[in-house]
Amino acid sequence: MRQNLLPFLQRIPGHRVVACVDPDRSLAAELASLAGGVVHAESVEALDLETVDAAVLAVPPEPSYVLTRYLVEHGVDCFVEKPAGPSTAALQDLDKVVHNTGRHVQVGFNFRYAETLQRLHELSRDVRATPCSVTIDFYSRHPSAPQWGVDTTLEAWIRHNGVHALDLARWFVPSPVVQVDAHAITGDADRFQGTVFLRHDDGSLSTLRMGNHVRRFLVGVTVQGMDGSRYSAPSLERVTLDLSEGLPFGQELHSTRNLDHGWTRSGFGPELEAFLDACRRKPAGHPVNGNGDGHSPTWEAPTVADALAASKLCDQTMDELHATGGSGFGSLTDPVPASAEVG
Numbered sequence: 001m002r003q004n005l006l007p008f009l010q011r012i013p014g015h016r017v018v019a020c021v022d023p024d025r026s027l028a029a030e031l032a033s034l035a036g037g038v039v040h041a042e043s044v045e046a047l048d049l050e051t052v053d054a055a056v057l058a059v060p061p062e063p064s065y066v067l068t069r070y071l072v073e074h075g076v077d078c079f080v081e082k083p084a085g086p087s088t089a090a091l092q093d094l095d096k097v098v099h100n101t102g103r104h105v106q107v108g109f110n111f112r113y114a115e116t117l118q119r120l121h122e123l124s125r126d127v128r129a130t131p132c133s134v135t136i137d138f139y140s141r142h143p144s145a146p147q148w149g150v151d152t153t154l155e156a157w158i159r160h161n162g163v164h165a166l167d168l169a170r171w172f173v174p175s176p177v178v179q180v181d182a183h184a185i186t187g188d189a190d191r192f193q194g195t196v197f198l199r200h201d202d203g204s205l206s207t208l209r210m211g212n213h214v215r216r217f218l219v220g221v222t223v224q225g226m227d228g229s230r231y232s233a234p235s236l237e238r239v240t241l242d243l244s245e246g247l248p249f250g251q252e253l254h255s256t257r258n259l260d261h262g263w264t265r266s267g268f269g270p271e272l273e274a275f276l277d278a279c280r281r282k283p284a285g286h287p288v289n290g291n292g293d294g295h296s297p298t299w300e301a302p303t304v305a306d307a308l309a310a311s312k313l314c315d316q317t318m319d320e321l322h323a324t325g326g327s328g329f330g331s332l333t334d335p336v337p338a339s340a341e342v343g
């Protein structure tokens, strides 16, 4: 909240922060003073919700679920950080409640709003209209310990960070996922790298390469079409057309300006802007779509239904890893010899 959301929120006109809440009163007070000396409280129950139109939540998964449920039932629209709930069952319940209240709830899958990935999404639209292959690299050092009630580092990482990569796969290939295959290499107990393969109903394949074995954060996406094209965003900085009709090409199609203090790079600013726009525009009870002004995305903002779908993919990934003792591989009865042993 302090590093990513509040600073961007403060750059968006047309709203006023009225209260900051954290059970740690000193943190609530600190944030309230950063927000311009507004009201602070230890719980949302202590607030007069008549003064609140919308809430931005960046709290652990269990309170994300409990608080979002409470707030929508009291008529407040919510932006809630991913994963938005501690389990698939909780998200199933939240999805139902949100639907019944008709409130607008947007989930913080910020990479959908990162300018470079949006450009890649647009540029690859035609090749993604037929079965294609999408590779997503998602590396982050954290979590590097069990977190928020999840017992192992690997599972905490998948549920709290890998969920971004699973959401990106669903965004780039909207066709339903029909198969999941997961493999992991674990180093010491707290470091791993792994690969998750998703087969989609239209025949597309998503390959997710993930892990916390790295030194710094990295996101990259590549889209390969059946026409021999390969569009690539190796980082959040640029998009290139590596291959065209199967031949090396190497044309740079997009690069970030980096003169905007990170506004477009991470997506945090644009996603909050989209949330506030939607709250202002939306008559209660109507779902929000692109606003048709030519600037906002033509896809819908990520919802609790998206968080629920991503959570099911996390469950499936963990099931696959557990079923094969963590490696994801079924063993051959007759192992193929290593190359040095051949002959």
Ligand SMILES: NC(=O)c1ccc[n+]([C@@H]2O[C@H](COP(=O)([O-])OP(=O)(O)OC[C@H]3O[C@@H](n4cnc5c(N)ncnc54)[C@H](O)[C@@H]3O)[C@@H](O)[C@H]2O)c1
Pocket: 001, 021, 022, 023, 024, 027, 042, 043, 044, 058, 059, 060, 061, 063, 064, 067, 081, 082, 083, 084, 108, 109, 110, 160
């Ligand atoms: N989109 C992203 O890239 C991104 C990045 C970081 C974190 N997150 C998400 O943001 C959320 C918070 O992560 P964090 O790293 O900031 O955690 P954190 O532990 O640093 O902060 C969470 C805060 O929530 C407060 N809190 C707990 N229960 C509360 C309640 N009932 N009411 C109000 N406040 C409460 C805690 O006291 C703490 O100050 C998580 O869901 C995480 O997955 C998303």
